Amino acid sequence: MSAAMVSAYPVVPVFHPRRDARRALKRGYPRRVGSVRLCRTMHAVKQLLDERLVDAVVLDVRHCDGEGLELPARFPRIPMYVLSAVRPDDGALLASCRDAGFTGVLVEGVDNAVAGEWIAARTAQVARRRAxxxxxxxxxxxxxxxxxxxxxxxxxxxxxxxxxxxxxxxxxxxxxxxxxxxxxxxxxxxxxxxxxxxxxxxxxxxxxxxxxxxxxxxxxxxxxxxxxxxxxxxxxxxxxxxxxxxxxxxxxxxxxxxxxxxxxxxxxxxxxxxx
Missing domain, CATH: 1.10.10.60 (Homeodomain-like)
Structure with a gap:
């Protein structure tokens, strides 16, 4: 597939501080349906939302300083996923993600290997195709x-x-x-x-x-x-x-x-x- 063809397809911004999690998601995401963009800041995520057709967003909510929690309400047609390390005492954090409207939670270190394929099957593009x-x-x-x-x-x-x-x-x-x-x-x-x-x-x-x-x-x-x-x-x-x-x-x-x-x-x- 040529670079021009790939650039025409939707993107999935990923904001996560750890390289292993970012790379695992990028490796597992099927290129035939879109591309993963690794973002160093939440500003970069928002910039992609403003400029490109975004299929889904993946965030480590522990490092968003609350900015990520506002995105599902602004973009309810774009699935938003959490990819974070989860501890037994994180009930309040997970509840806040649920209340904010996140589509799903992936556990860092446990779901890394399947995250790309799993998210690719549950994107805005998939919902449009279903419609x-x-x-x-x-x-x-x-x-x-x-x-x-x-x-x-x-x-x-x-x-x-x-x-x-x-x-x-x-x-x-x-x-x-x-x-x-x-x-x-x-x-x-x-x-x-x-x-x-x-x-x-x-x-x-x-x-x-x-x-x-x-x-x-x-x-x-x-x-x-x-x-x-x-x-x-x-x-x-x-x-x-x-x-x-x-x-x-x-x-x-x-x-x-x-x-x-x-x-x-x-x-x-x-x-x-x-x-």
């Missing part, structure tokens, strides 16, 4: 190439994507991919890319810590009006309405909207005249 699980069937994507393209589109939802990017990842020509993807009544690939990115934007906007401008910056839209145009085309919604729709709601609007209209129009055609 869109039946999209291939609803969009009439049945061929192996169509399904592979859909998977790549979902992985690249955090960055501006063109048909050529997906084709390069799948090692086919752009022309071949465009032709094959739209076969069997499926929408064209460009519209599906717009759908996936709008669904991602809707999911991000479900976090109180993100404004429309933040989401525009994270997903690489040219401007708020560019996101507004995409939301209107895909879901007939404003960016503010995306916040309420979520990823699943965007898919539902897409299916009820312009994707379905051509088929509805065909059903309304009068029967042919007999000659």
């Amino acid at each position: 869109l699980a039946d999209a291939p069937r609803l969009l009439r994507l049945t061929d192996r190439l169509q399904l592979a393209a859909w998977e790549e589109v979902l992985r690249r939802a955090g960055t501006p994507t063109q048909t050529g990017h997906v084709a390069a990842a799948l090692r086919v020509t752009r022309e071949h991919l465009s032709r094959e993807f739209g076969a069997g009544g499926a929408p064209n690939l460009k519209r599906v890319i717009d759908l996936a990115r709008a669904a991602c934007a809707a999911d991000l906007l479900g976090n109180p810590g993100y404004t429309v401008r933040c989401v525009v910056r994270i997903l690489g839209y040219a401007s708020p009006s560019h996101l507004a145009g995409a939301a209107r085309r895909v879901a007939g919604a404003t960016p503010a309405e995306l916040r309420e729709l979520g990823a699943r709601g965007v898919l539902t609007r897409f299916l009820r909207g312009s994707f379905c209209r051509p088929f509805a129009a065909l059903r309304r055609l009068p029967p042919p005249l007999c000659m």
Whole structure:
């Protein structure tokens, strides 16, 4: 996988003072779904949250000076995990993590070897995929190439994507991919890319810590009006309405909207005249 492709995928910021724990998590995290970023300060974690599509956050809460406890409330759609040494008298600390909204607790030195794979199975990306699980069937994507393209589109939802990017990842020509993807009544690939990115934007906007401008910056839209145009085309919604729709709601609007209209129009055609 090329460096350019990896940079298009989500990141997982990790703030932990000990090298062994950081490296164990990075080694165990599957590169095919994203990358781990080792952060020396909480400021670096927050900077990644402001600038990149973040899939999960891992913190040693003992060394956050309370800053980490505020993050789950600001970003409830992004799973937050504790990776800390736990002692028998840490009941109050664990209770504060639970009350703050952390998704799970990993015990340093015990869970190091499995932390990467375990977190990778429980990320924001996984939750979005679950919300869109039946999209291939609803969009009439049945061929192996169509399904592979859909998977790549979902992985690249955090960055501006063109048909050529997906084709390069799948090692086919752009022309071949465009032709094959739209076969069997499926929408064209460009519209599906717009759908996936709008669904991602809707999911991000479900976090109180993100404004429309933040989401525009994270997903690489040219401007708020560019996101507004995409939301209107895909879901007939404003960016503010995306916040309420979520990823699943965007898919539902897409299916009820312009994707379905051509088929509805065909059903309304009068029967042919007999000659």
